Amino acid sequence: MSHPGSEDKPAIGLVVNPIAGLGGPAGLKGSDGPSIQHAALERGATPQANDRALRMLSRLAGIASERFRVLTAQGHMGEYAALQAGLDPQIVHRPSSVSASDLFGTTHQDTRHAVQKFRDHGANLVLFVGGDGTARDVQGALADDPLHLALGIPAGVKMQSAVFARSPEEAAAIVSDWLDSPGKVSAMEVADIDEDARRRGILASKLHGYLNVPDTRRGLQGGKVGSSVALESLAGLASEAYSKIDPEAMCILGPGQTVQALSHLLDGESSLLGVDLAHRGRIIGTDLSAEELHQRTAGHRVQLVVSPIGGQGFLFGRGNQQLDVAILSRIERDDLIILCSSTKLAKLGGGPLYIDVPNLNNSQVFTGYQRVICGPQQTASIRVADASTLSA
């Protein structure tokens, strides 16, 4: 993504989720839903999102004033913060049917609509203030635009997603760097707590997609000074995995970017978040349900390629429930192919990785020490544990 002509300043779309983070200080596990929000207020919570937006905008105005213009939504969704920061925002979205001054009047839909309007008005970068839920809304509104660029300002109770700057000030620095030199982007994970799992007392994320974020080696990348995820070769992982695939077998490809890299070596398009199927060097089915997987693999050797979810290390039972007991019970130990970049593996502390599939009678196939492919000619021996027995 590049800036438009020099006479036209880059446009930044700003959307604030006004009630983000409300539940956190009150000891609630999120801020979703009116009852939680009112409970939070009763416990003395005060909204933080506007303050966070203001901190970011004030810093940005200080270091890069006059170099960008702001598109935003009315009232608490960005307008107030922009005005407080001394900016002159263009209001491109007005939340429907509510008063702009009502903190609780806006919804997920408003975030999506605002981002959609930013696109219509040619925004070069979408800044959003919120948590994982907000990131999901923004990702949903931008998913079909391969050239989108976005950055989160952290204001949520929990932020599993990798699309947030470390702080509002850090976000301002990233935006300033980006204004100086648009440069590279990195596709980073948008994840959210798996609510079903959480109800069963297991903390796990579910991958929802990816957002392109400015890769200025600050903040987001701050933990990796001198290193680069972008340079790490998923292609190397993929070619190593490819060499393990029996073309005559039905090869199930799990969700996520790591496994998707394998699809470049196969004919056909793969789905990023769904479960796909490959056979004889071609992708023969995408985003398949459990039922479809049963039908199409019947009578064949079944291989399974998966990559753990970053942060939690779940191989399956999270985000890929299509892989049900019936399919998994047909997998032999040698037919499980696990991919994980060494950076991701390091962040998981070298394991253990987890599976969580209740009533799996061959769980020993998947647990114990497994060879994890980390690169060309490179593996790690990592323990895989059954989370359903751990949490009991």
Add this chain to the structure above:
Amino acid sequence: MTQTFRADSMSQANTQNHKADSVKEGPFEKPLLRNYHAPRWDEPLIFQLSAEGHTGVIPPAASDQAEDTPETAVKRSDAPNLPEIGQAQVLRHFLRLSQETLGADLNVDIGQGTCTMKYSPKINEKFAGSPQSVNMHPLQDESTAQGTLQILHELQNYLCEISGMDSVSLQPGSGSAAIYGNVKTVQAYHEHNGQGDQRDEIITTIFSHPSNAATAKTVGYKVITLYPDENGYPDLAALQSVLSERTAALFITNPEDTGIFNPNITEYVDAVHSVGGLCFYDQANANGLLGITRAREAGFDLCHFNLHKTFSTPHACGGPAAGAMCATADLAPFLPGRQVLKSETGYHFAPESDTATADVRPFHGVIPNLIRAYSWIRALGSEGLREVSEIAVLNNNYLVAELSKIEGMSIPYAEGEYRIEQVRYSWQELTKETGITSGELGARMADYGMHYWTSHHPYVVPEPVTLEPTESYSKRELDEYIAALKNTAAEARMDPGVVKNAPHRSSIHTVDVTSMTDPDTWATSWRAYRKKYLGEQRTEPKRWVASDSLPVPKRAPKAYHR
């Protein structure tokens, strides 16, 4: 522009120290936290200083030049594309650059853990710089190099004694070359036994030096990495899960880069031996082990030393350094290079072994560095070597005790257990609290004149910093480093901006990392820069050719200031 915090805790610590020593705080007492400021010269590249016609001192050609000498045979016909610049300008240029660097003789260099940045005694430079050292020709007759050969022979013996091994190759010109040589030795051994194709896997650990995995891959082995268990030891069950008839060798460090010594190492070695694999001990972290433990007693077949780490020869900014490969008698026939033997007629290079792996460097090793290591060992003696390790461990324990008091810093794995000579600490808690990363703290440490290194990549310990105090630093120097680290952590809480935008008082402010890490944008030479950024084609500078009849040039008139 910048503000220096004197964290309360630190001022108190200072006061307490002085009280404890019963020293009155005098007016000339300097604080532990130095008011450092690096010189900033904004020095151009030497190529940018080039001016047409400028030259250094050029001696006239000999009038009766010998024909057919080896030198004339290899003399290049065209002039190298070097800058045209006078001697004085060259001197000033490099002196300025040296002032802009935190050299090993300048700063308390304990921030580069695993590198063992100890003092390189200056007297050893004298030996290393002697004509017998620097003028040693690889093809000169052995009878004319007996002294040098004696040094190599005795150094081999000392390293055998220190490691417990039977044979030593001094050929490698770096630590990584020694590890590579060991991979090749493993390969030669298995090929000799007809198992070269079958044994195609080398196992290493994530906290061993990355050169183990890298060199194994270079040779063509499949690499299997082990991660730590909860004690910080390499996961023994993971090792057992991957051992097979395909196992060529285990390449492992002990203590690993966490500073944790694995007391059960023989179990690992025995497990690998039981499937016919070999075991190589990467002794990059040997500074706490001299005279205390040996590779032999742990059952290893091979090991190596970085002479530029443990044995004080300078790191030399990318080389040449010196690595030593040590082997048991079973593996000795496969070592590269030629060892120096002693016979009744004197010292001589052993004949080349038929089974030896290919040389890892032409001829013999890096003689000046081998002489430095030899001198260091001779100066200390066996008791001195052990004392080196004991002081290195003591210094590390002191550092651990002091740094444990800093809130936000932790020591992952095996809580409360002693480390050996270094520690990989974690700033994870401080980062969570302040958003300041370990890398950013490191940039701020430069403002206090201190080096700071995080860890190899990928980071397994979150927000890591690896510190190794060695035996070379005084208590005052360690206290200075501790004070700077405490102050930087305090700044992260009180004024994160000052840390985030550091360095402020270093020679250079923040540089764009991509300019050094991205092949699309980096320019590793002046020529590459001109080609990549200026679109220039290479131009030949005007060539100065000395006339045969040229008289000795007169000195230029002396230049005066003003």
